[in-house]
Amino acid sequence: EVLQRSGASARCSSELFATAILQPLGDWEGPVRAGLILSLLLFSAFTCLREGAPLVPLIGRQALRGALCSFILGPSLLLMMVLLGHTVTSEASQLAPGGSEVLLAVSGAAWEELVFRVGLYGVLFLGARRLALFSGATERWAHFFGEAVGLLGSSVLFAAAHLELFSGWLGRGGEEFNAAVFTFRFGAGILLGLLFRWRGPGVSAWSHGLFNLSLAVGWTPAVLVN
Numbered sequence: 008e009v010l011q012r013s014g015a016s017a018r019c020s021s022e023l024f025a026t027a028i029l030q031p032l033g034d035w036e037g038p039v040r041a042g043l044i045l046s047l048l049l050f051s052a053f054t055c056l057r058e059g060a061p062l063v064p065l066i067g068r069q070a071l072r073g074a075l076c077s078f079i080l081g082p083s084l085l086l087m088m089v090l091l092g093h094t095v096t097s098e099a100s101q102l103a104p105g106g107s108e109v110l111l112a113v114s115g116a117a118w119e120e121l122v123f124r125v126g127l128y129g130v131l132f133l134g135a136r137r138l139a140l141f142s143g144a145t146e147r148w149a150h151f152f153g154e155a156v157g158l159l160g161s162s163v164l165f166a167a168a169h170l171e172l173f174s175g176w177l178g179r180g181g182e183e184f185n186a187a188v189f190t191f192r193f194g195a196g197i198l199l200g201l202l203f204r205w206r207g208p209g210v211s212a213w214s215h216g217l218f219n220l221s222l223a224v225g226w227t228p229a230v231l232v233n
Contacts, residue, residue, distance in 0.1 A: 008044050019115030020174045020181075021122040073213020076202055080195070080218045087194045093187050112223035116216035123165045123196065124203040124211060132157035154204070162196030 029036045055062050136153030144152065166189050167173050171181035182188070195218075203211040 008041055019111055019118055020168060021115060021118035025118060025122050025126075069209040070213050072206060072210045073215075074217055076206075076210060076214040077217035077221070080198055080214060081221065083198060084191060084194050088187070088191060091190065093190070109220065109223050112219040113216045116219050117212045119165070120199070120203070120208050120212040120215055123161050123168070124200060125208050127164055128157040128161040128200060128203065131160040158197065158200045158204075162193050162200055165196035165199075166190075166192035 026036075026040055029039055032039055052062065055065070132153040134153075135156035136149045139149035139152040140146070169182055169192060170184055170189075172184075174181035199211050199215055202214060
């Protein structure tokens with residue numbers, strides 16, 4: 008947000024969606040957005056300090072785990088695409104991304120994790136679990152059903168959110184449907200969802216951001232998947 012306030016104008020669709028409620032504020036939207044983020048940052052830091060959490064080592068561990076998982080994420084997705092019958096090339100992208108594109112690729116991952124994993128995954132999980140319990144399922148099966156619906160549903164919506172049909176109304180445009188790219192993103196949603204449930208949203212956000220950075224500086228689904 009500091010970089011955004013310094014002149015970078017790129018914002019990802021997930022951030023626009025998450026903060027759409029602020030749009031009626033007009034010229035006040037930017038200051039209110041920055042104020043809310045700063046307030047949440049201070050509240051989070053205060054909570055960690057009050058509970059004795061070591062902030063610097065904690066953030067360092069989260070970043071390290073995310074970096075390690077980001078290295079696994081790419082090969083896992085490529086293997087998935089090969090097993091599904093898609094052609095994977097080793098051709099690197101010749102496009103040189105600008106600073107705003109790199110910023111969008113990295114910072115956008117945190118917003119996507121908040122919207123699709125913390126938000127949608129959580130809502131779908133709770134709704135499906137309650138529905139299963141209402142239908143007479145045991146606690147164990149209701150929990151399993153909720154996890155399955157949350158994981159698959161949030162992954163489908165994550166892949167669909169990049170399409171013009173769903174993201175065009177936010178003003179950022181989107182992509183035409185491509186089965187290979189949609190499958191690639193659906194698989195990424197599955198892996199990130201599993202990582203989210205295993206290590207938490209911090210690690211999934213770091214992993215997602217660093218993976219997006221690697222795509223932005225040299226790889227894109229268009230050349231990875233043919």
